[in-house]
Amino acid sequence: MRLSQYILPTQKEDPSDAQVSSHRLMIRAGLIRKEAAGMYAYLPAGLRALRKVTAIVKEEMDKAGAMECLMPELTSADLWKESGRWESMGPEMFRIRDRNSMEYALGPTHEEAFTALVRSVVSSYKDLPVNVYQINTKFRDEIRPRFGVIRSKEFIMKDAYSFDVDQNGLDLSYDKMASAYRAIFDRCGLETIPVQADSGTMGGSASEEFMVASEVGEETLLICRECGYSANQEKAGFKREDNVAGEVAELREVHTPNIKTIDDLAAFFKCEKKVFLKTIVFVADGEAVVAVVTGDRDINETKLKSFLGAAELEQADDKTVESVTGSAVGFAGPVNCDAKRIVFDYGVAQVQGAITGANKTDYHFAGVHPGRDFVISEEADIVEAIDGDLCPECGKPMITRKGIEVGHIFKLGKKYTESMKVNVLDNNGKAVVPLMGCYGIGVTRTLAAVIEQHHDEKGLIWPKAVAPFDVHLVGIGKSEGEKAAIDEVYTALLSDGLEVLYDDRKLSPGVKFADADLLGLPVRITCGKSYFQDGELEIKIRKTGEQLTVKPDVLAKKIREIIAGLDRE
RNA sequence: CGGGGUGUGGCGCAGUCCGGUAGCGCACCUGGUUUGGGACCAGGGGGCCGAAGGUUCGAAUCCUUUCGCCCCGACCA
Numbered sequence: 001m002r003l004s005q006y007i008l009p010t011q012k013e014d015p016s017d018a019q020v021s022s023h024r025l026m027i028r029a030g031l032i033r034k035e036a037a038g039m040y041a042y043l044p045a046g047l048r049a050l051r052k053v054t055a056i057v058k059e060e061m062d063k064a065g066a067m068e069c070l071m072p073e074l075t076s077a078d079l080w081k082e083s084g085r086w087e088s089m090g091p092e093m094f095r096i097r098d099r100n101s102m103e104y105a106l107g108p109t110h111e112e113a114f115t116a117l118v119r120s121v122v123s124s125y126k127d128l129p130v131n132v133y134q135i136n137t138k139f140r141d142e143i144r145p146r147f148g149v150i151r152s153k154e155f156i157m158k159d160a161y162s163f164d165v166d167q168n169g170l171d172l173s174y175d176k177m178a179s180a181y182r183a184i185f186d187r188c189g190l191e192t193i194p195v196q197a198d199s200g201t202m203g204g205s206a207s208e209e210f211m212v213a214s215e216v217g218e219e220t221l222l223i224c225r226e227c228g229y230s231a232n233q234e235k236a237g238f239k240r241e242d243n244v245a246g247e248v249a250e251l252r253e254v255h256t257p258n259i260k261t262i263d264d265l266a267a268f269f270k271c272e273k274k275v276f277l278k279t280i281v282f283v284a285d286g287e288a289v290v291a292v293v294t295g296d297r298d299i300n301e302t303k304l305k306s307f308l309g310a311a312e313l314e315q316a317d318d319k320t321v322e323s324v325t326g327s328a329v330g331f332a333g334p335v336n337c338d339a340k341r342i343v344f345d346y347g348v349a350q351v352q353g354a355i356t357g358a359n360k361t362d363y364h365f366a367g368v369h370p371g372r373d374f375v376i377s378e379e380a381d382i383v384e385a386i387d388g389d390l391c392p393e394c395g396k397p398m399i400t401r402k403g404i405e406v407g408h409i410f411k412l413g414k415k416y417t418e419s420m421k422v423n424v425l426d427n428n429g430k431a432v433v434p435l436m437g438c439y440g441i442g443v444t445r446t447l448a449a450v451i452e453q454h455h456d457e458k459g460l461i462w463p464k465a466v467a468p469f470d471v472h473l474v475g476i477g478k479s480e481g482e483k484a485a486i487d488e489v490y491t492a493l494l495s496d497g498l499e500v501l502y503d504d505r506k507l508s509p510g511v512k513f514a515d516a517d518l519l520g521l522p523v524r525i526t527c528g529k530s531y532f533q534d535g536e537l538e539i540k541i542r543k544t545g546e547q548l549t550v551k552p553d554v555l556a557k558k559i560r561e562i563i564a565g566l567d568r569e
Numbered sequence: 570c571g572g573g574g575u576g577u578g579g580c581g582c583a584g585u586c587c588g589g590u591a592g593c594g595c596a597c598c599u600g601g602u603u604u605g606g607g608a609c610c611a612g613g614g615g616g617c618c619g620a621a622g623g624u625u626c627g628a629a630u631c632c633u634u635u636c637g638c639c640c641c642g643a644c645c646a
């Protein structure tokens with residue numbers, strides 16, 4: 001491709017609205033343009049890179065036995081009503097009506113669509129297993145799109161759905177996807193960390209996320225370097241240290257005017273935060289529920305929600321808190337609390353002489369003992385694991401890392417096949433409900449993640465497999481004869497099957513070199529002075545900065561060697 | 570949805586406090602000189618200052634409303 005005839009609008013300056021490297025560089029290197037918040041256009045070079053990623057995804061999916069389909073983006077409300085998600089999905093689903101007022105959603109995900117499709121084509125256990133997938137645009141009305149293509153309102157996702165007659169089959173399908181995912185991310189040049197994840201509202205048992213470690217990641221992971229345990233903070237457990245905090249004391253009421261937060265209380269009582277019992281009121285599926293944790297910990301709402309088995313969980317508003325505790329917000333406590341359900345974190349039992357709200361405005365209790373002053377009715381792990389907590393597997397301290405979620409695989413079980421009445425006959429002629437798995441890869445986000453992991457201060461450094469072109473040919477010729485000679489080099493590389501971006505623009509060399517560094521193709525060839533004088537072409541490897549010169553007859557061969565050797569550690 | 574910020578040529582910004590009809594750098598066009606790490610000289614084109622309303626002799630600037638965008642939070646497979 002001749003750059004003089006190509007759209008590659010590179011920019012010298014960073015766009016003012018880009019915060020993260022991938023976003024900044026994708027704009028600057030002319031790969032994408034913003035259309036509106038959370039909506040991006042892919043320009044030719046950006047699309048080429050995106051196609052490389054999708055090609056890898058396809059190849060590995062097909063290799064794992066999955067079959068590509070293409071589902072409509074417009075999905076009828078009826079489909080969603082079958083599974084119940086028309087109601088439960090919430091405002092992140094774009095809903096529209098046609099001229100006859102028929103309701104539709106722009107597909108945010110396609111469990112229903114694929115389940116309905118498979119339902120219509122399978123009838124016997126002999127038809128299973130099947131694994132169907134598509135690479136298609138998803139629409140989600142994100143509360144806050146950000147980080148360019150990493151969290152946008154419209155993005156490309158590969159979503160696959162497996163259907164099996166029994167648990168064994170599902171396990172097998174799931175494992176196949178798990179290894180296909182490893183191969184996909186590996187080929188894209190991405191280092192991913194597979195982590196255990198909460199299966200959330202999707203239901204189902206096992207769930208694994210593929211995270212790319214990155215400062216700008218929106219998820220926090222807990223990782224044990226000792227035994228390899230890794231989990232999303234939403235789900236991560238940790239081993240409790242067994243030492244009792246606080247000292248034995250008599251229960252007494254203390255006047256604490258307007259002192260509500262743990263920080264204020266710690267200052268007032270001059271004690272460690274962990275001897276306080278933090279008591280928070282939630283509303284779970286419409287019912288008030290009280291959660292109690294030690295003052296040094298944050299409640300993990302995902303854990304609480306899954307312990308309660310609730311579909312919806314939110315912090316109670318002030319009015320609800322007042323009616324549950326009989327006091328102003330900030331003075332809730334487990335003593336004399338008449339809430340129907342109180343969930344205690346495991347850490348609570350280890351505190352004695354605790355300080356906690358008295359359910360009376362401007363008063364706290366000190367010297368509170370679990371068991372003596374209140375009953376631990378329900379106990380669970382409902383707090384967030386943090387950096388330094390002990391690994392639940394091996395007991396060694398864990399570290400935290402930020403990560404971008406690029407893939408997620410789930411064992412869904414019968415959640416959709418049951419509600420949408422899918423069944424097949426087994427070998428006894430009896431109807432059985434197939435078990436489902438679902439497997440997603442954020443394709444556009446994967447591209448951004450690749451860039452997050454592969455760039456320097458000058459620009460991108462593409463891994464070979466996803467680079468929009470193999471070679472960046474920089475021509476520095478003055479006379480017509482020189483230009484013709486460079487054209488010949490270009491043509492020769494093309495006929496050798498290499499993907500070449502040829503900078504034939506009438507610009508000064510510095511500009512061309514800077515653009516080449518910015519776009520970051522694996523190999524740069526400079527064809528200029530040394531070629532016209534000594535017949536030597538210069539090769540520069542973007543990743544290492546290494547330079548060498550070769551004669552034109554071995555150029556293509558040398559390039560192939562270099563590219564083949566790239567991305568090896 | 571709450572808090573904060575911002576909107577001025579394609580991009581990055583100044584001008585707004587203190588009202589007088591818009592400027593800088595980059596990019597772009599023409600001619601010339603240049604050409605191995607973001608060249609130089611000369612000339613040139615392009616903006617109803619996010620939108621609407623108001624105050625005023627006069628508004629990018631003051632007031633009101635509104636919209637977009639960005640950040641933090643809430644929220645969110």
